[in-house]
Amino acid sequence: METEVRRVALRTGVTLPTLLAGPRGGVPLLLLHPWGESRRTFDRLLPLLPPSTAVIAPDLRGQGAADKPDGGYSLAQMTDDVAALLEALGVATACVLGSSSGGYLAQQLAVDHPELVASLILVGAPLSLRSRPAVAADVERLSDPVDELWVRDSLSWFRLLHAVPAWYIEDRVRDGVAMPARAWKGILDGLCQAVPPTEQGLITAPTLILWGVHDSLLPRRQQETLAARIPGAHLVIYESTGHLVLWECPERVAADVVEFLGSISQA
Template identity: 30%
Template structure:
């Protein structure tokens, strides 16, 4: 097992530890201007946004990528892996970074956090870009598909065994998941090694699976019923959905149904040939789409 120093990847960004919502979060920050907050997905950490950090900063924004609760060099408490608490984390980070609000960009579970924050903390979310992330109310379509994402979610419900499987043989399963969920030709050897090392940090395997356990089990619990009722409120901020056309983990047709939950300006952008990680599989195309969209939403008076 390694310590969390492997999350401090060198680059043009600055690493900081930020206190927010009663926890400490590791962030990588680059640029000046309106705040754009990036939230990674599974099985990754802040480094997933390295291409977008530089592109967005070069375009005149303050780009900040955070390690979510339980990942990378952020705190790994025993509780708090429900989407409501995670949305509080995101809203708290916005304030702790000294901004009134931010454009939130989230991938996978980070996108679910973004959708939740847009409903629960609308004053903190100026706009939302959801990458490979359907609205939580449309997640059922992904489960019904019984694709690799749904199968992983179901297997994660077992106690202990999924954690051991992720950690076995130097976290080789993490690399398997990246290849299984992506389009052909990704990840390269260096990228796979980076994510496998990050998953070797103590507690990350368990904490990451706690997200998936809450997402699934809350469907039959009172806290989940309250969450679902609240999430039926329409999202009123501008939304961009970026989605790989070859995403088998979260099929595009189910994700696109999220438009019905958006009352604000909405845009869908398919990324041809990309799977579940379009921001890494096709980084230049995703960065271009994001920067173009930001020009219309990041500096508009609310």
């Protein structure tokens, strides 16, 4: 799959390094990474997608190699960045896959800009983040430079039931260390202060929801509620998998994504 990384300057005032892979034209697959990570979280997924898949994978504001301003980390502002990215790339509509909090951002995009979202794939994505997670107190104590040992400890917040390559874990450590404390705090605050997207408006895009049955953060009843709020959404439950579905099961995620995108293209 042919790839390039382009630094895209947005009307929102930030520049987002963005991986562009596969052929140009058609409806691309936009990949939105979780809080504390980067576009490289999809490095194990990309080789599993058909070479014909056009991919857009940005580093989001405050993360990866993206600009890290003092502010602008509300869910609405982060969503505006994504809409501005598609605008800058001349993309009229995209299939959108969001992992974990990236799935919260994907839902907000589908509510605020339904014309941009051809379909939606939510991978371990929350229904609501209004209840601040227990780790919020740790995040509030962060200062610069962010301690690598703290980042390593943070990766144990969610239990892994499948083996994950050491190089991939090390990449996630580098992602965390690259973020300033203000970005860690600002993004978490923005997520927790936002009105849940499905309480703001109706999501009409065809939607696939992938969830691990041992997810300690997102209970099953919330995933069932999320599916019920999106007309026609299909919930797929991964047994023996926790919250980090993309980390644990990239092969299965790729297969489910390909099957879903194929099914809606034929509808």
